[in-house]
Amino acid sequence: MVIVGNKPLEPSELTEFTENSFEKNILKQMSKSSQTYQYDNLDQLRFELKLRKEIVDAAYDLAGSGMDFEVFRETRANPRYWDRTNQGGFTLKRGAVPSEAIMDIYENGQKYGTECATAMMIVYYKALLTTFGAKRFNELFPTITLMNWHNIPPLLREVGYMDPAGEYIPGDRLYFENPDVDPKTPEWQGENVIFLAPDKFYGHGIGITNASTIIKGLNQNRRRNADDSAFLSKDSGRPDFKNLSKVYYNQ
Secondary structure, eight states: OEEETTEEOOGGGOTTSOTTSHHHHHHHHHHHSSSOEEESSHHHHHHHHHHHHHHHHHHHHHHTSOOEEOOGGGOBOOTTTEEEOTTSOEEEOTTOOHHHHHHHHHHSGGGOEEOHHHHHHHHHHHHHHHHHOHHHHHHHOSSOEEBTBTTOOGGGGGGGOOEEOSSOOTTOEEEEEOTTBOTTOGGGSEEEEEEEETTEEEETTTEEEOHHHHHHHHHTTBOTTOOOOOEEOSEEBOOOHHHHHHHHTTO
């Protein structure tokens, strides 16, 4: 159920979205849910729908960028925009424009290689860049560090946490866990993914695929005589859409 103010909202009331649009399909899912999605006003809801669409689009775009999968000790980035840290992350080079640096990952992906958690942060930054526009994005994120869940700015901090989710919504960050991972290949201990659609996920290094394929790939990297299969966690990570909408509308 979707509640705006104190009143239930029917999907048909948001007429700016066509019947089979991405936004309308998400709204239908939330409206049919046993969970309650509460918004103070329609602008908050519209913003979440817009940003969720941009997250999914950014995931598809990163999947096609040519960026390689690399473990932290072998990561690389375009030195024109990024400095590589000793831990394998990337920090925005002094004097580089944040929006241009993020877009360079998408336009020159072959110059980059990193692991799956950092890729998730790249997706979220690209989605925010598209949503807010370059000028506002550069004001909000004058410095950027890309490395899994370390050094996340306050506006994005919630994507670094996983909380119980009654259901998954496109744009959520999910995690496939591999409890019996081979200690010789710790990079296969799990896979961070963006939920794109029912049984469709983007995971860096695995690409866009379904749950069974991801689980099969993780299971091929378990310790000898492993008992436990990889599985999709019931938790999810989501941006604080309401807080971001207040920034977007300058509230």
